[in-house]
Amino acid sequence: MNYLAHLVLSQPHADSYFGNLLGDFRRGVKVTAFSESVQAGVTNHLLVDKFTDSHPAVIAAKQQVSTQRRRFAGILLDICFDHFLLVHWQRFLATPVSQFTEHAYSNLSANLPDMPATMQRMVSSMVTDRWLDSYDDMAQLNVVLERTASRIRFKHHFHGSIEEVERHYDTFESAFLSLFPDLLQYIQHNGPEPGVAVEVLGP
Numbered sequence: 001m002n003y004l005a006h007l008v009l010s011q012p013h014a015d016s017y018f019g020n021l022l023g024d025f026r027r028g029v030k031v032t033a034f035s036e037s038v039q040a041g042v043t044n045h046l047l048v049d050k051f052t053d054s055h056p057a058v059i060a061a062k063q064q065v066s067t068q069r070r071r072f073a074g075i076l077l078d079i080c081f082d083h084f085l086l087v088h089w090q091r092f093l094a095t096p097v098s099q100f101t102e103h104a105y106s107n108l109s110a111n112l113p114d115m116p117a118t119m120q121r122m123v124s125s126m127v128t129d130r131w132l133d134s135y136d137d138m139a140q141l142n143v144v145l146e147r148t149a150s151r152i153r154f155k156h157h158f159h160g161s162i163e164e165v166e167r168h169y170d171t172f173e174s175a176f177l178s179l180f181p182d183l184l185q186y187i188q189h190n191g192p193e194p195g196v197a198v199e200v201l202g203p
Contacts, residue, residue: 001052001183004082004132007104008093009048009187012197014107016041018115021108023049025119034114040192051186052078057178064168068157076161077172079135079144084176086136092180095198101132104197141165 001009003021010020015034019041022031031042052058053074062073069076089097105127112120126132134140142162149158165172188195 001048002078002082003126004135005085006045006048007132008085008100008196008198009044009183009191010041010197011193011195012103013037014110016044016193016197017104017107018111020045021123022115022119025116025122029116043192044187047191048183048187051183052179055179055182057175061168061172061175064171065164069161069164072156072158072161075148075158076145076164077175079141079148080165080172081176081179082135083141084173085180088177092184092201093198094201098133100198101130104132105130138162
C-alpha cells in the first residue's frame with residue numbers, strides 16, 4: 001500500500017501518522033530513538049506491507065504486469081491501490097476524504113522537524129501539492145508513477161508504467177477490492193495500534 005492507505009490504517013494522531021510513513025524511510029534511521037507511539041506506527045506499516053504482499057489477489061495481479069516491469073509490480077500496485085482507495089472511499093469509509101486528508105496534512109506537518117531529511121522533503125511536497133487528494137485522477141496518477149520512476153537510480157523500464165494501469169485497470173481494481181476489506185479487518189484486530197484513523201463503514 002502507498003501513502004494514503006498507510007495513513008488510513010494509522011491512528012488519528014501525529015505520532016502514528018509519522019511512524020506509519022517512516023516505515024518507508026527507516027533505512028539508516030534508529031527507529032528506537034523515537035517515541036513508542038512512533039515505533040508502533042512503523043511496526044504497523046510493516047504489518048500492512050507483509051499482509052498486502054502475501055494476499056492472493058495481489059500476488060495474482062502482479063503476474064499481469066509485463067515482464068519488463070514486473071520487478072516493480074509491487075510499487076506499481078501500491079500506487080494504484082491509493083488511486084482505487086480514493087475511487088471507492090465511500091464504499092469502505094464513513095469519514096469524508098477531505099476531512100481525513102486535512103487532518104493528515106496538519107498532523108504530518110507537526111512532526112516535520114523530527115523526520116529524516118528524505119522524509120521531510122517528501123512530506124513537505126505531499127502537503128504543499130496535496131498529493132493525497134489527487135490520486136483518483138489518471139493524469140495525476142501518471143505524474144506519481146513517473147516521479148517514482150525518476151527516483152530509481154539504475155537502468156530500468158518503469159517509465160511509462162501508466163500503460164500497465166490502463167491495460168489491466170479492471171484486474172488491478174478487482175485486486176484492490178478483494179484486498180482492502182481483508183486488510184482493514186486484519187489491521188483493526190491484529191495491528192499494534194487499536195483501530196484505524198478513520199470511521200469505517202460496517203459490512
